[in-house]
Amino acid sequence: MARGIRGNERAAGWLFVAPVVIILGLFMLLPILMALWVSLTRWNGQGSPFTGDVPFAGAGNYTRLFTDEGLTRQDFMTSIRNNAYYVFFVVPIQTVLALGLAVVVNKRKAFFRSAFYFPSVTSSVAISVVFLFMFANSGAINAILGVFGISGPQWFSDPRGLIHLFLDWIGLVDVNAPPSVLTGHGLFGLSWWEWTAGPSVAMCAIISLVVWTTSGTFMLMYLAALQNVPVQLEEAGMIDGASRWQRFRHITLPSLRPTTFLVVTLGLIGTWQVFDQIYVMSQGNPAKTTLTPAYLSYRTAFRDFDYGSGAAISFVLFLIIVLLTLLQRRLTRERA
Amino acid sequence: MTSRKLLAAVLAGSLAAMSACGSGFDDKSTTSQQSAGPADLQIMIASSGDAETKAVQAAAAKWATGSGNKATIVPAQDIVQQLGQGLAGSNPPDVFYVDAARFADYASVGALEPYAQGLSDSQAFLPNLRQSFTYEGKLYCLPKDTSTLALQINTGLWQKAGLTDADIPTTWDQLRTTAQKIKAKGITPLAVGDTRDRLGAFLVQGGGWWVSPDGKQATADTPQNEQALTYVQGLLKDGLAKYPKALDAGWAGEAFGQGKVAMTIEGNWIKGALSADFPAIKYTVKELPAGPKGKGTLSFTQCWGVAAKSKFKQQAVAFVQAMTTADEQLSFAKAFGVMPSRQDAQATYQQQYPDDAAFVAGAQYAQGPVNAPKMDSVLADLDAGLQGLQNGNPKAVLQRFDKNAKTALGG
Numbered sequence: 001m002a003r004g005i006r007g008n009e010r011a012a013g014w015l016f017v018a019p020v021v022i023i024l025g026l027f028m029l030l031p032i033l034m035a036l037w038v039s040l041t042r043w044n045g046q047g048s049p050f051t052g053d054v055p056f057a058g059a060g061n062y063t064r065l066f067t068d069e070g071l072t073r074q075d076f077m078t079s080i081r082n083n084a085y086y087v088f089f090v091v092p093i094q095t096v097l098a099l100g101l102a103v104v105v106n107k108r109k110a111f112f113r114s115a116f117y118f119p120s121v122t123s124s125v126a127i128s129v130v131f132l133f134m135f136a137n138s139g140a141i142n143a144i145l146g147v148f149g150i151s152g153p154q155w156f157s158d159p160r161g162l163i164h165l166f167l168d169w170i171g172l173v174d175v176n177a178p179p180s181v182l183t184g185h186g187l188f189g190l191s192w193w194e195w196t197a198g199p200s201v202a203m204c205a206i207i208s209l210v211v212w213t214t215s216g217t218f219m220l221m222y223l224a225a226l227q228n229v230p231v232q233l234e235e236a237g238m239i240d241g242a243s244r245w246q247r248f249r250h251i252t253l254p255s256l257r258p259t260t261f262l263v264v265t266l267g268l269i270g271t272w273q274v275f276d277q278i279y280v281m282s283q284g285n286p287a288k289t290t291l292t293p294a295y296l297s298y299r300t301a302f303r304d305f306d307y308g309s310g311a312a313i314s315f316v317l318f319l320i321i322v323l324l325t326l327l328q329r330r331l332t333r334e335r336a
Numbered sequence: 337m338t339s340r341k342l343l344a345a346v347l348a349g350s351l352a353a354m355s356a357c358g359s360g361f362d363d364k365s366t367t368s369q370q371s372a373g374p375a376d377l378q379i380m381i382a383s384s385g386d387a388e389t390k391a392v393q394a395a396a397a398k399w400a401t402g403s404g405n406k407a408t409i410v411p412a413q414d415i416v417q418q419l420g421q422g423l424a425g426s427n428p429p430d431v432f433y434v435d436a437a438r439f440a441d442y443a444s445v446g447a448l449e450p451y452a453q454g455l456s457d458s459q460a461f462l463p464n465l466r467q468s469f470t471y472e473g474k475l476y477c478l479p480k481d482t483s484t485l486a487l488q489i490n491t492g493l494w495q496k497a498g499l500t501d502a503d504i505p506t507t508w509d510q511l512r513t514t515a516q517k518i519k520a521k522g523i524t525p526l527a528v529g530d531t532r533d534r535l536g537a538f539l540v541q542g543g544g545w546w547v548s549p550d551g552k553q554a555t556a557d558t559p560q561n562e563q564a565l566t567y568v569q570g571l572l573k574d575g576l577a578k579y580p581k582a583l584d585a586g587w588a589g590e591a592f593g594q595g596k597v598a599m600t601i602e603g604n605w606i607k608g609a610l611s612a613d614f615p616a617i618k619y620t621v622k623e624l625p626a627g628p629k630g631k632g633t634l635s636f637t638q639c640w641g642v643a644a645k646s647k648f649k650q651q652a653v654a655f656v657q658a659m660t661t662a663d664e665q666l667s668f669a670k671a672f673g674v675m676p677s678r679q680d681a682q683a684t685y686q687q688q689y690p691d692d693a694a695f696v697a698g699a700q701y702a703q704g705p706v707n708a709p710k711m712d713s714v715l716a717d718l719d720a721g722l723q724g725l726q727n728g729n730p731k732a733v734l735q736r737f738d739k740n741a742k743t744a745l746g747g
Contacts, residue, residue: 045420045423045424046423046426046445046446046447047423047426048424048426049424070740071713071717071740072713075713137584154581154582154584156581157579159723159724285719285723286581286720286723287724300713301420302416302420303416303713304441304710305420305445306710307424
């Protein structure tokens with residue numbers, strides 16, 4: 001099959017792909033497999049994890065995250081909750097914002113394109129530090145809110161959840177005395193009351209930061225796609241008497257579907273892996289409301305010397321991302 | 337078909353490489369080969385700043401030339417992570433700083449050489465610091481220096497509130513009444529950090545502590561501890577004390593330096609921070625007010641750990657001994673403002689720095705950090721509880737700690 005007129009092409013083929021195979025195998029596949037092994041052990045970080053002395057834990061590190069009552073499960077579930085709310089807010093907002101920005105700058109000067117893209121090329125650590133100042137209790141954000149007579153919250157020390165605050169505001173529940181129906185029962189060690197907290201005020205600050213930084217990147221993708229939408233379609237729509245909104249809704253948006261898929265997928269993956277902003281800005285505080293699985297994995301491994309649990313958390317996170325991406329792919333395909 | 341074969345080939349290759357790697361990492365010899373003669377010591381330090389790095393470098397250079405060895409100082413950005421990598425690769429630095437709060441983690445996994453156990457000199461160090469570096473009855477390493485918490489008072493605000501030296505609080509009740517007087521003048525009385533490393537002092541004053549002295553039992557849920565946390569909660573609720581974040585400060589010392597509060601509870605490090613960032617502020621340092629069970633404060637310390645896997649243990653211990661002489665400790669104290677950990681050096685220190693009398697006095701009765709392995713996430717959880725203390729339930733915070741600590745200590 002692989003024997004062409006110039007003799008055996010298989011060997012030549014392997015030779016040509018060898019660099020990539022070796023590099024990917026050595027620097028991606030191999031470390032992943034090693035981490036998988038670590039996640040099945042109780043390695044304490046002393047010496048090599050690949051000797052016979054390392055105690056084998058089997059699936060113990062994984063079951064502790066789901067079935068054993070205790071701090072490990074509670075921390076993990078808290079981090080899943082926080083990150084789920086984070087994804088739920090960041091992905092839609094940044095996608096819509098990116099599309100909006102792209103439509104606006106599509107016909108404008110390059111200045112705005114660079115301006116909107118600028119946050120994406122700046123170091124996330126530097127931006128995080130700037131945001132820390134902006135969201136300080138007497139920082140720029142609260143000063144602006146003050147102009148409108150609103151006294152802003154103490155952003156990074158406020159662990160109250162948005163949904164709780166909203167329910168409290170409309171008078172449905174009292175935050176200081178939550179209904180026992182919700183606090184009495186729960187799932188995976190967190191009460192329903194805790195599950196339904198919503199992102200904390202501190203998390204909202206991080207959400208706004210991430211939306212601001214990443215929407216520029218995604219704007220660029222939308223911009224490229226917008227420039228590929230054929231002018232003829234637009235003109236045909238005009239001849240048929242379609243309004244501006246109708247043309248956007250029924251011509252532009254459908255042509256952007258592949259890009260939307262890309263943007264949402266990248267958004268999902270990126271948001272589930274959020275780490276550097278947490279590491280720089282909050283370290284999981286206040287009251288663990290900005291704890292995310294990626295940060296928890298790091299903390300478990302490097303602070304508690306529980307490398308097995310840390311690796312297990314990252315594999316569960318990996319599974320979550322894969323499943324959500326598959327789900328999202330199915331949803332977009334059905335609509336097509 | 338081909339892609340499947342390709343995948344199989346890659347997998348096979350990776351597995352082969354993995355086993356090769358595994359054998360490469362392999363270290364069958366549990367006691368590493370010891371080398372005599374001139375050593376090339378790697379010393380990793382978690383430096384508090386330039387002054388410390390330079391002072392340690394100079395001292396190490398002096399020792400190296402005097403003893404014919406080589407000593408390289410590696411200032412770490414994040415010592416926990418960098419050490420973790422070194423230990424995992426079986427190639428840790430020979431000597432490194434070990435924080436008392438992390439000590440038990442390292443000792444329990446066998447990363448540290450218990451060299452201090454046999455040293456006759458070890459008795460010269462303060463007993464409570466030795467306790468901080470004792471695990472399962474063995475003294476592992478010599479404390480490098482120490483700091484304790486004390487009460488700082490802004491003398492300007494003190495006078496503005498119409499207070500005199502007679503108002504300086506020495507008991508919980510006095511702290512409360514004085515704070516009320518200050519608050520009546522529209523000044524925030526006290527800034528205190530929202531962590532176990534500050535609020536724990538109240539537990540000591542109340543006669544309790546998070547864990548038993550041997551670090552094997554969780555003992556948070558006691559009437560003494562509940563009384564202590566309820567007292568702190570009362571201060572917070574009445575606006576007599578505030579956490580730094582509520583004052584828009586990164587830590588209590590910053591709020592104090594900005595003149596937002598009349599008092600704060602911090603350690604020796606506040607001297608350097610204030611003279612660097614807020615040189616104009618005038619303040620005095622007093623011992624912490626005593627609780628129902630007398631005086632109490634917390635100590636913070638690091639030790640000179642020697643790696644169990646070091647090739648030059650003998651030389652490493654000699655290096656540590658040179659770094660912990662009374663003279664060397666006093667010169668470190670001069671260079672970067674730490675308090676000596678030796679009793680003989682402390683006497684001299686007190687004469688040289690009379691302003692630090694409160695810190696030195698505290699060192700005699702201070703309580704070290706929780707000395708038990710695998711407690712980091714439990715303690716982080718405790719901190720989360722303490723952050724919410726104002727509206728929380730002190731007993732629930734303590735019970736939750738006990739429950740979590742029991743799992744961590746038992747398993």
